[in-house]
Amino acid sequence: MQLVEGTDSSIRRFLKQLPGVDQVGAESRAAMLGTRSIKTASKKWAIDCAISMIDLTTLEGSDTDGKVKALCTKAVHPDPTDPTVPSVGAICVYNDKVATARKHLDAIGGQSIPVAAVSTAFPSGRASLEVKKQDTLDALNSGATEIDMVIDRGAFLSGDLVKVFTEIVYIKELCGDRAHLKVILETGELVTLDNVRKASHLAMAAGADFIKTSTGKISPAATAPVVLVMLEAVRDWYEMTGIRIGVKPAGGIRTTKDAIKQLVLVRETAGEEWLTPKLFRIGASALLNDLLMQRMKLRNGNYAGPNYVTLD
Amino acid sequence: MRIDIRKTYKLYIGGAFPRSESGRTYEVTDAKSNFIANPAQASRKDLRDAVTAARGALGGWSGATAFNRSQILYRIAEMMEARSEEFVEEIALLEGISRVAAKKQVDQAIDAWVWYSGWCDKISTVAGSTNPISGPFYNFTVPESVGVVGIFPAQKSSLLGLVQAIAPVVAGGNTAVVVASQKFPLCAITLSEALATSDLPGGVVNILTGITSELAPWMGAHMDVDAIDATGLSKELDKEVRISGADNLKRIHKFSSSDTPQRMLAFMEYKTVWHPIGI
Numbered sequence: 001m002q003l004v005e006g007t008d009s010s011i012r013r014f015l016k017q018l019p020g021v022d023q024v025g026a027e028s029r030a031a032m033l034g035t036r037s038i039k040t041a042s043k044k045w046a047i048d049c050a051i052s053m054i055d056l057t058t059l060e061g062s063d064t065d066g067k068v069k070a071l072c073t074k075a076v077h078p079d080p081t082d083p084t085v086p087s088v089g090a091i092c093v094y095n096d097k098v099a100t101a102r103k104h105l106d107a108i109g110g111q112s113i114p115v116a117a118v119s120t121a122f123p124s125g126r127a128s129l130e131v132k133k134q135d136t137l138d139a140l141n142s143g144a145t146e147i148d149m150v151i152d153r154g155a156f157l158s159g160d161l162v163k164v165f166t167e168i169v170y171i172k173e174l175c176g177d178r179a180h181l182k183v184i185l186e187t188g189e190l191v192t193l194d195n196v197r198k199a200s201h202l203a204m205a206a207g208a209d210f211i212k213t214s215t216g217k218i219s220p221a222a223t224a225p226v227v228l229v230m231l232e233a234v235r236d237w238y239e240m241t242g243i244r245i246g247v248k249p250a251g252g253i254r255t256t257k258d259a260i261k262q263l264v265l266v267r268e269t270a271g272e273e274w275l276t277p278k279l280f281r282i283g284a285s286a287l288l289n290d291l292l293m294q295r296m297k298l299r300n301g302n303y304a305g306p307n308y309v310t311l312d
Numbered sequence: 313m314r315i316d317i318r319k320t321y322k323l324y325i326g327g328a329f330p331r332s333e334s335g336r337t338y339e340v341t342d343a344k345s346n347f348i349a350n351p352a353q354a355s356r357k358d359l360r361d362a363v364t365a366a367r368g369a370l371g372g373w374s375g376a377t378a379f380n381r382s383q384i385l386y387r388i389a390e391m392m393e394a395r396s397e398e399f400v401e402e403i404a405l406l407e408g409i410s411r412v413a414a415k416k417q418v419d420q421a422i423d424a425w426v427w428y429s430g431w432c433d434k435i436s437t438v439a440g441s442t443n444p445i446s447g448p449f450y451n452f453t454v455p456e457s458v459g460v461v462g463i464f465p466a467q468k469s470s471l472l473g474l475v476q477a478i479a480p481v482v483a484g485g486n487t488a489v490v491v492a493s494q495k496f497p498l499c500a501i502t503l504s505e506a507l508a509t510s511d512l513p514g515g516v517v518n519i520l521t522g523i524t525s526e527l528a529p530w531m532g533a534h535m536d537v538d539a540i541d542a543t544g545l546s547k548e549l550d551k552e553v554r555i556s557g558a559d560n561l562k563r564i565h566k567f568s569s570s571d572t573p574q575r576m577l578a579f580m581e582y583k584t585v586w587h588p589i590g591i
Contacts (some may be wrong), residue, residue, distance in 0.1 A: 296535075302556070303360050305536025306367065 003241070004205040006169065011161045011202065018201060021193040021229055030224035033268055034261045040298075043260070047295050048086055049275060050259040051078060054291075055116055055248065055283045057092040058312075059123075059216065067312070068097045069104045074310060076110040079292050082299070088288065089277040090146060092116040095139035102143035116146035116182070120171060123186075123215035125150035129167060136174050147175050148212060150184045156199060157190070164199075168206035182210035182248055187226045188218045196226055200233035210246035216283060221251025227262060231269035244273065250283025256294040259287055285312065321351035321497070323358060323521065324504030326365030327514015333357050338523065340497060343408030351497050354520035356530040359489065362518035363536050366460045366487040369515030374457040374485035382432035384511045385483060389425035391506040396422070402498040403470045421475040427571055428479040435484065435576055443584070450587040455580035457485030458563060459538030462531040464524065467544045470496040474503065477541050477567075480575035482516055486539075490519045491531070493544060497521040525549060532556040539563035539579050 004014045038046055056075045058067060072091055079085040087110065091101050095117040102115050117139035121127035127135075136147055149171050155163040168183055175181045183203040187196050200211050211230055214221035227249045234245045247270070249262055259282060266274045274280050289309040296304035322329040334355035340348050352358075373381070392399070396418045403414035440454040461481045466473030474492065481488045492500030504519045520527065528545055531537055532553035540557060542550050543566050550566065557564050565578045 302533030302535060302559070303363070303530070305363075305534070305560075308535060 004165070006162060006166055008162050011165055011205075014205060015161070015198045015201060018197055021197050023193050023225070026193055026225045026228055030228045030265065033228075033264050034224055036261075036264045038260050038264070044295075044298055046260045046263050047256060047291050047298070049263060050256070050282065051288065051291050051295075052086040052089055053277045053280055053282050054088040054288055055090045055092040055250070055281045056088045056288060057216070057250070057283050057285050059092070059094060059118060063094065063097055065097070065100045068093055068100050070310075071312060072101050072104045072110060072113075073108060074288070074312065075113055076105065076108055078288055079295070079309075082295075085292070085295065087113055089281050090114045090116045092118065092146075092148065092283060094118060094122070095135060095142065095144065098139055098142035098144045114145040114180075115143060116148055117142070117144035118148045118150075118184075118215075120149040120167070122148070122150050122184075123217040125152050126154075129170065132167065133170060133174060136171050140174065140178055144179060146180045146182060147171065148182045148184055150186060150215060151199065151203065153186050153189045156195070156202075161202060165202060165206045168203060168208060172207035180209040181207065182212045182246075183208040184212045184215055184250075185230075186215055186218065187213050187222075187230075188220050193225060193229050196229045197233055200230050201237070204233070204237050204245050208245060210248050210281070212248040212250055212283065214249075214251040214283075216251035219252065222249030222253055222262075222283075224261065224265065227265055228269055231265060231274070234274070235270045238270075244279055246279040246281065247274070248281040248283055253282055253284050254286045255290050256287075259284075259291065319349075321349055321501045321521065323352050323354055323362075324501070324508070324517070324519040325358065325362045325515075326368070326518065327508060329504070329508075330358075332522070333361070336522075340406070340495070342405055348405060349498060351501060351521040354491075354522035354527060356527065358520055358522075359491075359527055359530050360534070362489045362520060363460060363462075363534055365515035365518055366489050367536055369513055370457075370459060370487045372513055373482070373487055373516045376485075378433035378436070378485075381483065381485065382429045385425055385429035385432060385479065387510040388507060388512065389422045389429065391510040392418075392422045392425065392503070395502060395506055398502055399471055399499055402502060403496075406470055406496045406498060417469070417472045421471045424472070424475045424479050424571055428483040428576070431480075431573055431576060432483050435573060435580070438573065439577055439580075440582075448589045450589060451584065452587075453582050453584045455484070455577060456583050458579050458581050459486060460536060461486045461488050461579050462534075462537045462540040463488050463490040464528065464531075464540070464542055464544035465490065465493060467493045467495065467524070469493070470499040471503065472570075473544070474500055476570045476575070477543060478517060480573075481541065481579050482512075484576045484580045486579050487516045488518065489531070489537070490517065491524055491527050491544075492519055492521045494522070494524045528553055529556065532562070533559065535560045537562060539565070541579075542566050 120132035293304040332352040336353040337350040338353040399418045443451040465477040533556040
């Protein structure tokens with residue numbers, strides 16, 4: 001169903017009908033949901049669920065093939081001492097490391113783990129459309145099956161919504177059925193929750209399969225109120241169109257407690273259907289170690305330490 | 313008439329003064345069972361947070377120069393000197409001893425900081441060695457910090473036992489998680505206020521108050537605690553901690569003597585370096 005044509009007036013008309021976000025309400029609801037206490041059996045389930053939702057990420061200028069391979073190995077068997085730990089949701093790297101990651105995953109039995117590439121001049125998005133397209137094509141040709149693109153925040157904030165919209169449409173076209181498209185809103189630069197809601201709907205109307213909070217390169221990143229608003233957006237979108245769009249918070253989620261808070265938000269906002277790696281992912285690197293340590297605590301009964309998980 | 317402004321006795325974790333996450337407190341009484349205060353009753357999660365803080369502070373503290381550590385320990389003595397009245401009052405109140413006897417304990421405790429401050433940059437010279445070997449190498453052995461140390465100081469002493477346990481541990485470059493004497497915890501909290509104002513980085517010393525028998529098993533089983541000073545543990549708790557502590561090969565020691573460099577060396581391990589001559 002085509003809700004929006006790519007013209008300025010139709011985009012504006014569509015976004016104008018969205019209700020404003022009650023910021024104080026959103027913050028207090030997110031804070032309230034964060035106080036839920038998840039214990040024992042539920043906690044065990046939540047930890048495994050969170051592990052299977054992680055997009056294990058390395059996005060550093062200093063990334064090497066060796067580091068990417070090590071990360072892939074960890075993605076398949078997060079805890080080598082315990083085969084019951086599930087594999088993570090995906091590996092997320094820069095596009096020149098996609099081939100390395102794909103090849104290594106296939107070699108070690110991780111064929112089912114997708115490789116996501118950050119694209120379109122990540123993290124700033126400051127490049128011409130041609131460069132962004134080429135960037136995306138490179139990643140697709142190297143074997144990426146998920147594309148994390150950034151929107152042009154400058155264009156969004158100055159009101160050039162057509163530019164934001166058409167860029168997403170073009171990249172979506174390139175992805176076709178070869179790859180899932182995740183659209184990064186970089187909510188830390190969008191200033192208000194109203195903008196977050198608008199950008200979420202704009203991205204979904206343009207064809208996003210996932211909406212993602214942040215690049216992880218600026219702070220604040222995936223704060224609870226922002227994730228709440230985005231989950232409300234996908235819930236509303238489902239009511240409008242019958243299509244379920246995924247959500248991916250990324251950046252700043254480091255502890256098991258943070259991750260479980262995210263799961264509670266999902267359950268209480270979008271609904272249980274979203275509690276699957278197909279519709280909810282967590283972009284993180286340090287989080288996995290904390291989840292593994294908590295899992296060891298549940299298994300052995302005593303607190304684990306960072307000596308018992310890998311350094312990455 | 314002025315209303316009393318009484319101190320809330322809180323925990324000391326990572327350089328901050330939180331209440332227990334459990335929200336609990338317990339009652340501390342003087343020798344005649346009169347109510348004195350309601351310090352925080354730390355839970356196992358407070359202990360876990362304290363260990364995380366201690367682990368986080370370890371790199372900076374063990375990597376600081378011995379001279380710098382020594383200056384900071386001396387600074388702690390200075391800060392305690394300024395608060396000595398408060399310590400005297402708390403000791404006299406809780407232990408039911410005279411102010412003169414209490415003052416003596418405080419002076420000894422402050423002197424212990426100065427004494428260990430002097431040891432910081434001497435221990436590796438005294439305990440380390442240059443080893444004779446038959447080969448083209450320089451060969452050194454030096455003592456280094458063992459890591460995060462859990463401390464159960466002597467139960468019967470408010471301040472002196474506490475300082476005699478903490479000072480050698482941090483002088484050696486370790487970070488500490490202290491479970492204060494259950495009956496006499498007030499000085500430990502006042503000590504944490506002196507520590508917080510003495511250039512000691514947050515997390516190097518973390519002080520918990522609460523029920524020793526509740527916290528000791530968690531300390532013993534914690535895989536990220538490298539050693540334990542079990543001086544203040546009962547026979548049963550000591551045994552339990554030694555059994556669970558075997559899982560990660562904790563160094564567990566009990567001490568009867570006070571100021572001695574052996575207390576530092578108990579929480580240090582030797583590293584031997586082979587360095588080729590001529591490179």
